[in-house]
Amino acid sequence: MTNEKKRKTQYNWKFKSNETDEFYEWFENQDNIALSLRKIVYHMIELYGTESVLNHHVDKEMSRDMFILEALRGKDTLTVKESILSGGSLGKGSSASENLYSSVQNERPVNEEPNKPETQSKVNYQEVNPKSIF
Template sequence: MTTEKKRKTQYNWKFKSNETDEFYEWFENQDNIALSLRKMVYHIIELYGTDSVLDHHVDKEMSRDMFILEALRGKEALTVKDSILSGGSPRIDSSIPEKRSSSVQEERPVSEEPNKPEAKSKVNYQEVNPKSIF
């Protein structure tokens, strides 16, 4: 005899008394909570796979992503190489000309007199593999 698990088609969810106001606000703003939750689950599966979100490696990935997104909040533009997103090693392809974003400012030399309005500090941009942050 086979002991197949029957898939559930209905789940009940009891909220804890310590949920935040934002939680309830989000919940109340959903026109179709079942569809909203399904979309969120499929989004999580696409990003992190089907392991439990409580597993250490999934939690670590989610924390890293939240850290990066928070650091970028309010920024005008972001360019990320596909090789970084795919987890491959970043490389510079000389066959593809580099596009400069209009939001990126040119580097200026540091002035000897820091009180002058044209004095700007130099910014050292480096390629960073997001997986190496944590």
């Protein structure tokens, strides 16, 4: 017999009594809760890696992403640098959300007129529907 740990194939989950109505509404709207939770976990792994979501740096990155998404809520379009869409601007050790955050910080205000000579940029900008990204 080996000392290898067997992977669990079943987990039990007790809900806290103070869960929100939205929590229960989401839960009840799932056709297959196991598949729904697996999809969420794989999505989280792709965004934040496999460390605990309670780790400070993961929590900080998730909060930053929520801030960005909240800022984009209700907008029909946003301006994104083409290099971000192609993945060419990701540096070693930096995440996609960090690069998106810094790029959003450096973008020109939405209300600027793009045809004015003083507001034209050498960077190739592209109009993107946020719903197609998120």
